[in-house]
Amino acid sequence: xxxxxxxxxDIRPTWCPGCGxxxxxxxxxxxxxxxxxxxxxxxxxxxxxxxxxxxDYMHINGxxxxxxxxxxLATGYKLANHAMKVVCVHGDGDxxxxxxxxxxxxxxxxxxxxDIVQDNHVYGLTKGQYSPxxxxxxxxxxxxEGAIDRPLNPxxxxxxxxxxxxxxxxxxxxxxxxxxxxxxxxHRGYALVDVMQVCVSFNRGMDYDWFRERVYKLEEQGxxxxxxxxxLEQAFHYPGGERIPIGIFYRxxxxxxxxxxxxxxxxxxxxxxxxxxxxxxxxxxxxxEFI
Amino acid sequence: xxxxxxxxxxxxxMVVGAAHAxxxxxxxxxxxxFDLMTEGVSLAGMIEAPVVIYVGxxxxxxTGMATRTAxxxxxxxxxxxxxxxxxxxxxxxxxxxxxxxxxxxxxxxxKYQCVVIVLSDEYNATTIYSVDASDFDLQGVKIDRGKLxxxxxxxxxxxxxxxALTADGVSPRAIPGSSPKAVYMTTSDEHTEDGxxxxxxxxxxxxxxxxxxxxxxxxxxxxxxxxxxxxxAEVTFVSxxxxxxxxxxxxxxxxxxxxxxxxxHFVDLxxxxxxxxxxxxxxxxxxxxVEGNARAQFAFLLHAYAGIExxxxxxxxxxxxxxxxxxxxxxxxx
Numbered sequence: 169x170x171x172x173x174x175x176x177x178d179i180r181p182t183w184c185p186g187c188g189x190x191x192x193x194x195x196x197x198x199x200x201x202x203x204x205x206x207x208x209x210x211x212x213x214x215x216x217x218x219x220x221x222x223x224d225y226m227h228i229n230g231x232x233x234x235x236x237x238x239x240x241l242a243t244g245y246k247l248a249n250h251a252m253k254v255v256c257v258h259g260d261g262d263x264x265x266x267x268x269x270x271x272x273x274x275x276x277x278x279x280x281x282x283d284i285v286q287d288n289h290v291y292g293l294t295k296g297q298y299s300p301x302x303x304x305x306x307x308x309x310x311x312x313e314g315a316i317d318r319p320l321n322p323x324x325x326x327x328x329x330x331x332x333x334x335x336x337x338x339x340x341x342x343x344x345x346x347x348x349x350x351x352x353x354x355h356r357g358y359a360l361v362d363v364m365q366v367c368v369s370f371n372r373g374m375d376y377d378w379f380r381e382r383v384y385k386l387e388e389q390g391x392x393x394x395x396x397x398x399x400l401e402q403a404f405h406y407p408g409g410e411r412i413p414i415g416i417f418y419r420x421x422x423x424x425x426x427x428x429x430x431x432x433x434x435x436x437x438x439x440x441x442x443x444x445x446x447x448x449x450x451x452x453x454x455x456x457e458f459i
Numbered sequence: 460x461x462x463x464x465x466x467x468x469x470x471x472x473m474v475v476g477a478a479h480a481x482x483x484x485x486x487x488x489x490x491x492x493f494d495l496m497t498e499g500v501s502l503a504g505m506i507e508a509p510v511v512i513y514v515g516x517x518x519x520x521x522t523g524m525a526t527r528t529a530x531x532x533x534x535x536x537x538x539x540x541x542x543x544x545x546x547x548x549x550x551x552x553x554x555x556x557x558x559x560x561x562x563x564x565x566x567x568x569x570k571y572q573c574v575v576i577v578l579s580d581e582y583n584a585t586t587i588y589s590v591d592a593s594d595f596d597l598q599g600v601k602i603d604r605g606k607l608x609x610x611x612x613x614x615x616x617x618x619x620x621x622x623a624l625t626a627d628g629v630s631p632r633a634i635p636g637s638s639p640k641a642v643y644m645t646t647s648d649e650h651t652e653d654g655x656x657x658x659x660x661x662x663x664x665x666x667x668x669x670x671x672x673x674x675x676x677x678x679x680x681x682x683x684x685x686x687x688x689x690x691x692a693e694v695t696f697v698s699x700x701x702x703x704x705x706x707x708x709x710x711x712x713x714x715x716x717x718x719x720x721x722x723x724h725f726v727d728l729x730x731x732x733x734x735x736x737x738x739x740x741x742x743x744x745x746x747x748x749v750e751g752n753a754r755a756q757f758a759f760l761l762h763a764y765a766g767i768e769x770x771x772x773x774x775x776x777x778x779x780x781x782x783x784x785x786x787x788x789x790x791x792x793x
Contacts, residue, residue, distance in 0.1 A: 179655060207642045211635060213476070216647075223644055224656050229635040231479055232646035232656075233472065234502050240469035244476030244484065247462060252480075252636050273465040432460040439481040439634060443602055451597045458554075459592045 170206040172197050177227045182218075188339035188365035189219045192286055195342045196257070197226065199349035203253075211252045213242035215262035218293045219286035219365070222257045236266025239274045242281050249439045250280065250427040253353060260287040264300040264320050271322070275329040278357035280425040284349065285322065286339075288365040289374060296370035303407065306373075323417055324403040326360050327396060333359035334399065334417040338383050339366060340376055344414065351416060357425040364412060379412065386415035393419045467492040471499030471512070478508040479645065481607070481634035483565050485511035489581075490519050490532050497539040500574055504544025504670065506645050507622070507630070509568035509575075509605075511561075516580035516751075518778045527778025528581035530700055530751035533760075536576045537729055543667065545571065545674035547681075548729035550578040552703035554590050556726060557583070562600050567680050570605035571673045572629055578728065580751070582780040583701035606631040610638040620652040621645060624665055628672030674730050681727045683735030688714065688721025695743040696722040696786075697769060699750065699757050705781035706749050712783055713792065725757070736765040749773045749786055 175197045183189045200210060207228045214220035216235035223230025229252075233241040238258045246254045263271055263285045274281060290308075291297040297310040301322070305314040326334045333355040337345035345363065352359035364379050391413075392398055399418035406412040427433050435441065464470035470486045477484035488496060493514050503510040514536055518529040536548055547567050551560040557579070564575040606629055613619055613633045621643045623630045630652075633641035644654040649666060651657045688710045698706045706722050713720035723739045725732070740746060748758040748769040753776045758769045773789040775781055 206639075208636050208639050211480075221656065224646065227642065228644075229642055230644040230646065230654075231476065231506075231635075232644070232648065233475070233506075234498055234647055237468065237472040237499070237502075240464065240472035241476040243469075244462075244473030244478075245480045246476075247460065247473070248477035248480035248482040248484070249634075249636070269465055270469055273469070430460055438460065438477075443483075448598065455592065455595055455597065459590060459595070 169204065170201055172201055175200055175207055175226050175228060177225065179225050181225045182221065184369045186366075186368040187218065188288060188367065189222065189286060191339035191342050192219065192257075192284065192345065192363055192365065193222055193225065195337070195345040195349055196222065196255070196284070198342070198346040199353060202346065202350045203353045205253055205353070209253055211245055211249075211254045213238055213245060213254060213256050215258035215267065216293070217259035217262050217286070220258050220262065236262050237270065238262055239267060239270040239281065239283065243274065243277070243279050246280055246427060247430070247433070247438065249437045250433055251437045253282070254280065255282045255284065255353075257284045257286065259292075260285060260289060260301045261291050261299045264322055268300070272325070272329055274358050275326050275331045275360070277426045278330075278332055278423055280357055280427055282349070282352045282355070282359045283361065285360070285362045286365045287322070287362050288367040288371055290367050290371040292367045292370045301407065319407040321403060321407060322360070322362050324400060327400050327403055327418055331360060331418065332357045332420045332423045335359070335361045336412075336414045336417065337361055337363045338379060338414050339363055340380065341383075341414070344385070348416065351419075355419070356421060356428070357423055364414065382410060382412045383414050384411055386413050386417065391415070393417065467495035468499065471496035472502070474510055475499055475503050475506070475508045478503070478510050479506065479635070481637075483509075483511075483569070485513060485565075487513040487515070489515045489517050490535070491522070493532070493535065493539065498541070500546070501540030501542055501544070502647050503574050504540060504542065504546070505647050507572040507670070509572050511564045511568050511575050511577065513577045513579060515584050516578065518776065524778040526581070528701070528751065528780055529776065529778065530580055530702070531753070531756070531776065532578065533728070533752070533756040536578055544573070544670050545677065546574045546576060546729065547571070547677055548576045548578055550700035550726055550728050551583065552700055552724065552726060554588050555594050558595050560726070563680070566601070566603040567677060569607065570603055570629070570680065571677045572605065572632060573673055573677065578700065580701050586780075605629065608633045610641070613638045613641045616640065619643065621654045622650060622652045622666065622669070624652060624669050627676040628669045629676065678730050681730055681732050683732055684723045684725040684739050686721055686723050686739055689719050690721070691742070692719040692721040692744070694718065694720040694745050694747060695740065696720065697725075697740070697746055697748045697757070697761065698722060699725040699728060702749050702751060702781045705783050705786060708783040709786040712787065718792070728760070731760055731764040733765040736761060736767065740767055745770045747771045747773060747790060749781065751775050751781065
């Protein structure tokens with residue numbers, strides 16, 4: 169059984185002191201241990217942003233790709249080796265801005281990815297421009313008159329497109345977030361965990377106290393996560409309202425994942441299948457289709 | 460297996476992800492789709508993922524004539540993707556060569572852990588040919604996975620470094636997660652030998668040079684152009700890709716008429732076989748470049764890398780394939 173130490177390395181994060189990424193980093197390591205995973209069994213796919221450097225600060229398989237292409241890269245990886253637990257870690261700009269199209273399609277595909285979105289409502293790495301989840305009216309260098317674009321609602325979007333696991337966490341509540349990630353790791357299809365994250369340097373209006381005053385736990389409100397309509401109702405509380413629900417909005421384990429339905433993958437991960445598996449007549453037959 | 464992605468951007472990233480996982484992966488596309496893939500090409504270059512991309516050329520810019528043919532993406536595929544990294548470009552000219560190039564493309568991609576582009580076009584892709592099925596030697600296909608380590612080979616190492624600096628630039632590749640020692644970081648950022656992010660100037664220099672050494676190493680797999688027609692001909696055509704048939708017929712017509720002609724045809728375009736080009740064209744009396752674009756893109760390469768200037772150019776960019784008549788009339792020989 170792996171320990172937290174097994175997932176640790178000696179590289180120091182470049183994150184600012186007090187960054188919400190530290191909490192998510194801790195929760196991820198704890199969740200892997202709680203889920204009984206070893207570093208060998210996990211592939212962490214990330215994009216570009218402060219938090220996308222997370223696998224660099226861990227002993228784990230990391231695939232740190234391009235800005236916004238995290239889910240596409242992870243989808244290809246998962247289809248090639250579905251024995252691995254593939255965990256995406258990226259920010260709100262990566263996931264919902266440049267990567268928004270991949271997000272919608274990962275949801276409707278129900279591909280077996282855990283998608284941890286470090287949602288700090290700001291482009292922090294580039295020093296503070298408004299992001300797809302930023303609040304209306306927020307003045308930043310790229311929204312000098314205040315943001316006019318209304319904030320995207322990732323939870324409602326995922327639910328509306330048939331997501332089979334949708335949750336929201338808070339970077340300060342590490343125990344709660346750890347549990348959400350463990351649940352997501354045990355889900356058979358695509359699992360979104362949108363994490364309310366603090367950016368202490370470039371989104372100071374939404375500090376730890378701001379979030380603490382607003383978050384409430386769905387499980388303490390008697391929310392039924394098997395009920396999509398109830399989940400959607402909760403989803404519309406934020407953004408838009410002053411209260412932020414966290415916990416599991418919705419979960420359905422009856423829907424098969426994408427990779428479960430691909431016949432070529434039924435005998436095992438593609439990467440471990442031999443290259444010439446069929447009798448030579450089959451290849452001849454294939455050739456006949458062209459000649 | 461196949462996966463129809465939501466976009467070409469998704470497709471190339473899926474292919475890179477799958478290649479990194481250790482399977483053979485390719486993305487087929489055409490000019491506009493390849494435009495969208497270029498950032499992913501750069502990613503594959505940086506993380507040294509073996510990726511094959513089939514580019515079927517059609518006339519651009521933009522939508523151009525989407526059901527017609529062209530040879531206008533040579534500069535594009537040679538330069539696609541930001542930064543400097545190796546790639547190999549093959550331009551097959553017959554159905555049999557399409558088959559052979561597919562096999563070679565995957566082997567070269569894995570041997571040098573680089574992007575291989577099969578540069579085709581609409582004419583090559585959709586023309587119906589008469590071929591002999593027995594020429595397609597399925598049993599003779601050799602799969603070369605290059606420096607791909609088995610779990611036992613990884614276990615035998617004291618320490619595994621994905622981007623170990625080597626003489627030929629190719630680092631042994633372990634399938635992530637295939638053994639407890641095959642746990643490693645890969646990043647689109649510049650990285651150390653063990654795959655971690657760095658901005659160290661010395662490491663950056665060493666890594667850039669390591670990646671580019673693979674291009675020189677890949678020359679071992681680059682085939683010279685071939686010549687058709689008599690030696691010492693009055694006219695020597697230079698061609699690449701799907702124009703082969705029309706040029707060859709023009710050569711035959713000229714020889715039948717008493718004007719001795721031959722052709723030097725290129726399939727392997729990059730790394731540019733400069734020495735082989737000089738050898739094949741040594742003593743050529745009149746070199747006529749034939750290609751399906753307006754800027755004579757191949758002739759530019761021939762000049763830039765082999766120092767050979769062509770004497771005449773027969774270009775075509777109307778979306779239609781070449782005919783021998785067109786070539787001859789452009790030369791004033793019809």
